[in-house]
Amino acid sequence: MNNLLHYKKACGSVIAAMLMIVSLHASAKPPIYTTFFSDLAVAGYDTVAYFTEHKPVKGNKRFVTEYKGAEWRFKSADNLAMFKADPEKYSPQYGGYCAWAVAMNDTAKGDPHQWTVHDGKLYLNYDTDIQAKWLKDKEGFINSADKNWPGVIQ
Structure with missing residues (x-):
């Protein structure tokens, strides 16, 4: 009986610790802003286009990459290549x-x-x-x- 009580206390401590970790993790925000229902960075706009065309341009599903946990879309293969070569330059x-x-x-x-x-x-x-x-x-x-x-x- 004493072992069962000790086991229940140990399990309770482990569960409490896990809940605390999950709670702390859940409060952190992702490094790239995306909406709740999407993992698209910049709502799917081509970040390279802000520099080359000086306007927002929607990206294309054919030209995508993953960076910092988000999906980034681009107007063209050239813009995708520019981003991949220097994502910090083109990321907001x-x-x-x-x-x-x-x-x-x-x-x-x-x-x-x-x-x-x-x-x-x-x-x-x-x-x-x-x-x-x-x-x-x-x-x-x-x-x-x-x-x-x-x-x-x-």
Whole structure:
């Protein structure tokens, strides 16, 4: 009987520890923003196109790669090759989360239509109102966001 009680206590401790680990893991956000029902980075937009065409361009299912746990789509094989050669160059800053939100020590979705390329880096914002705030002091917000990243997703 004493062994059974000891076994139950040990199992209870193991289960409690496992639940704590699962809870901690569940609270962390992925390094790349995707929606709940999709693993598409930047909602399927071609991140290279922001630099080459200076506008959002939908990616194609034929030109995909996996990077940091997300699926990235591209308009062409050339854009896919450019991304693969230097994904950090073409990935949006802060994993595609809203740059202004990260500057505020928080997270929010990044909208692929609310974007800025500044000093060779791509930044996304939540919506047009937030982007208007962002554009008033990009340098200041970038400095704050750089200090907060990646802590806001951990």
